[in-house]
Amino acid sequence: MSTVRITSRDLPVAELGPVDPLPPLAGPPAAPYELAGGDLPDEIVRNAAYGYPRTLLPYLVQDGYGRRRVTTALTTAVVDNGILRAEFAPGWGGRLLSLTDLRTGRELLYRNPVLQPANLALRNAWFAGGVEWNIGTRGHSPTTCAPLHAAVVTRPDGVPVLRMWEYERLRGAVFQVDAWLPDGADALRVYVRIRNTTPDEIPMYWWSNTAVPEEVRVLAPAARAFCTAYDGSVSARPVPVQDGVDRSYPPRNLHAADYFFDTGTPQRPWIAAVDEAGHGLVQTSTARLRGRKLFVWGASTGGRHWVDWLSPGNSGYAEIQAGLAATQYEHLPMPGGAAWSWLETYGPARVDPVVAHGDWAAAVSHVDGLLPAPAALDAELAEADRVADRAPDAALFAGTGWGALERLRRTASGLGWCDETGTPFGADTLGPEQEPWTALLRDGTLPDLTPDTPPPSYVGGGGSEGDWLARLAGGGWLAAYHRAVLAHQCGEVVSAAADYRESLAHKPSAWALRGLALLDGAAGRRREAADRLAEAYRMVPDCRQLAVEAGDALLAADRPADCLALIDAAPPALRTHGRVRLLEVRAALAAGVPSRARDVLSAGLVVDDLREGETSLDALWSAAFPNEAVPAEYDFRMH
Structure with missing residues (x-):
């Protein structure tokens, strides 16, 4: 049976x-x-x-x-x-x-x-x-x-x-x-x-x-x-x-x-x-x-x-x-x-x-x-x-609340949705990630969140961008920021830049600064991108991902010494992360300080989220130790 x-x-x-x-x-x-x-x-x-x-x-x-x-x-x-x-x-x-x-x-x-x-x-x-x-x-x-x-x-x-x-x-x-x-x-x-x-x-x-x-x-x-x-x-x-x-x-x-x-x-x-x-x-x-x-x-x-x-x-x-x-x-x-x-x-x-x-x-x-x-x-x-x-x-297990949110959005907009009889998206699955968006649908405004912490989630996808943009037409730093992100993901760079700047005019935030920096980088304005990302990181010095983005931008702008300075000033817990240590090796080699790169690699560098096909470790080892074979622990080469 x-x-x-x-x-x-x-x-x-x-x-x-x-x-x-x-x-x-x-x-x-x-x-x-x-x-x-x-x-x-x-x-x-x-x-x-x-x-x-x-x-x-x-x-x-x-x-x-x-x-x-x-x-x-x-x-x-x-x-x-x-x-x-x-x-x-x-x-x-x-x-x-x-x-x-x-x-x-x-x-x-x-x-x-x-x-x-x-x-x-x-x-x-x-x-x-x-x-x-x-x-x-x-x-x-x-x-x-x-x-x-x-x-x-x-x-x-x-x-x-x-x-x-x-x-x-x-x-x-x-x-x-x-x-x-x-x-x-x-x-x-x-x-x-x-x-x-x-x-x-x-x-x-x-x-x-x-x-x-x-x-x-x-x-x-x-x-x-x-x-x-x-x-x-x-x-x-x-x-x-x-x-x-x-x-x-x-x-x-x-x-x-x-x-x-x-x-x-x-x-x-x-x-x-x-x-x-x-x-x-x-x-x-x-x-x-x-x-x-x-x-x-x-x-x-x-x-x-x-x-x-x-x-x-x-x-x-x-x-x-x-x-x-x-x-x-x-x-x-x-x-x-x-x-x-x-x-x-x-x-x-x-x-x-x-x-x-x-x-x-x-x-x-x-x-x-x-x-x-x-x-x-x-x-x-x-x-x-x-x-x-x-x-x-x-019911045996709960998934995410995004299906329930999408049903609410479609209903509020008078749009069609699917038959949920066999695949229900219960309102009880709505959680903290969906809460700002349920508030927007219900009240017409986003909650007044502090810019010191990152927004918990984003919307868009599935053809919903235009509807969410219309609902975000009100004022406030967060609404302008989310409008910018929606425009940015659709490739509308002029609108995105204007909305990022409007968000910053309401309240300075690392998130809007970072958005402008990405637009700078995509347009080839490497120095501006590096300056903005470094400034954004100074606003949230515990954000490891922003530290790495800022360091990458400084290297792209041919400023390896500034990248090393950013790393040296980072909190100790952040400095020991594999991605930050990988950045340190790259910056040290670019700055002409191969001994510092060799010290990090010799001590053992583990990048927990090394990308499939990414050859950064073996390439950096070869640059730091040009006459030595790549150790097995640094060899992730697919070909």
């Missing part, structure tokens, strides 16, 4: 900590590849040029974590039918942490024994393992380390469903993930629905990313893949053998790489990871989720360092992924008011190991022949669509 229940399990966790209080106005992490024609299909090139957001606002960056892990009772939702047991973390993006075959005790995923955030997601924080749900724009989702709403829903056949959902603020979409295990089934069903709650077309992105042990062969129905080698290139290459090496075995890849399998438009896309005995995981879906990908960290020192950074002291892993488009460089146009849905399954692979590890075409055909017929999945999808708006029986 299938059940859904809330429980907990002890796990070493590095807590997220506070968010960066500074709105990410400089834009999201830059896309590292500019796709061109050649052997890439026109559809991919066209979709890759469409839909990338100007900034990640209204989200704030999650950079407050460290590397100290404390055993924590992590809340989980468990779906169990006596054959499989699936364990989800609704407080951490709804991640499927574990999928266990109860008949054999075999774990089907890579189950990370720790929860250690690292800087790989759009909002910085991300952690490895399990199955992750990514929506909105290219990269690990803004919701990947955020809570989702969760509840139990009962299907007409009596089988309970774990439903998780949230309002995605960047695109103005509501997404839900329904997971269940039919009685007697040996594959987890996952139904995903995305609803565009706006009347306008929005760019859409979705990838379900599954971590698996790396000692496997990965199979997918394709004869070629669009390959990314983290050296700036993307090309179509045959699979599985490239340069004499069978790349379908993750450990045989020297460097980190992406393989987007060219599956065409199959009725039932799939991807599988099987070990030498023919056991493993197979993921299938209905046709809408067409893309399939293998990601490997590679066998280089940098790749292995990343694996250990994310899962300290544990074995390696690879990822098999499934998405709406052929590659992860693409967004698809989603019409206004549209709803997209599909069904995924996750279950044990039990295949002939000789065939599975032999000829590629024969192995693919063998696995394909063991999978359910496309018509069967289509029938299950149709039934799941009929259950999608069924009201929850019992």
Whole structure:
């Protein structure tokens, strides 16, 4: 008999900590590849040029974590039918942490024994393992380390469903993930629905990313893949053998790489990871989720360092992924008011190991022949669509209050909203982050907050910018500041500058000064940007992120001595932070004081939120110690 229940399990966790209080106005992490024609299909090139957001606002960056892990009772939702047991973390993006075959005790995923955030997601924080749900724009989702709403829903056949959902603020979409295990089934069903709650077309992105042990062969129905080698290139290459090496075995890849399998438009896309005995995981879906990908960290020192950074002291892993488009460089146009849905399954692979590890075409055909017929999945999808708006029986976990706020805004503005019957956004979820905006909707003014502390949140996204701007037309430093931020994120620099100055005329604040400085920097006025950021930091000397921004600006203005002076005057607790110490190394080298840089590096420098692909540590080591090899602990090179 299938059940859904809330429980907990002890796990070493590095807590997220506070968010960066500074709105990410400089834009999201830059896309590292500019796709061109050649052997890439026109559809991919066209979709890759469409839909990338100007900034990640209204989200704030999650950079407050460290590397100290404390055993924590992590809340989980468990779906169990006596054959499989699936364990989800609704407080951490709804991640499927574990999928266990109860008949054999075999774990089907890579189950990370720790929860250690690292800087790989759009909002910085991300952690490895399990199955992750990514929506909105290219990269690990803004919701990947955020809570989702969760509840139990009962299907007409009596089988309970774990439903998780949230309002995605960047695109103005509501997404839900329904997971269940039919009685007697040996594959987890996952139904995903995305609803565009706006009347306008929005760019859409979705990838379900599954971590698996790396000692496997990965199979997918394709004869070629669009390959990314983290050296700036993307090309179509045959699979599985490239340069004499069978790349379908993750450990045989020297460097980190992406393989987007060219599956065409199959009725039932799939991807599988099987070990030498023919056991493993197979993921299938209905046709809408067409893309399939293998990601490997590679066998280089940098790749292995990343694996250990994310899962300290544990074995390696690879990822098999499934998405709406052929590659992860693409967004698809989603019409206004549209709803997209599909069904995924996750279950044990039990295949002939000789065939599975032999000829590629024969192995693919063998696995394909063991999978359910496309018509069967289509029938299950149709039934799941009929259950999608069924009201929850019992709430299990609360997500954020942003969906409830958006409903209030739409109602106050006479705008349409979605049917909340199956995905309710209760007023009881509204909290301190939403409070200034509920007050604005209710009273017509923002609360009178002191400029000494940063605003707790920001709005925009999903086409709401114009409405919020109109509501912020009143006076006061905070209203003018938020108008400036809304204009800034939309690229309206003249209006943004005027509103930042109006905010400063009401009351001086580090936040408005910083906004003007970013406009200066974007316009090439480096000295002005550095002066304003340094002044802003002096107003809030405990703000580590502003200290780093001010130091970066001083270096960009060729003022390394001033940068070192800023660091020397910082509070002791701030000076020891990895990002500030990294800044100190850069400034010391630029100022011609390599001994100071060598002292910091020799003492051991740990940057808790070092970015994926960021080579600052190895490059700085080489600059400080030009005749010495880069130590393994400073080597995060992806290629």
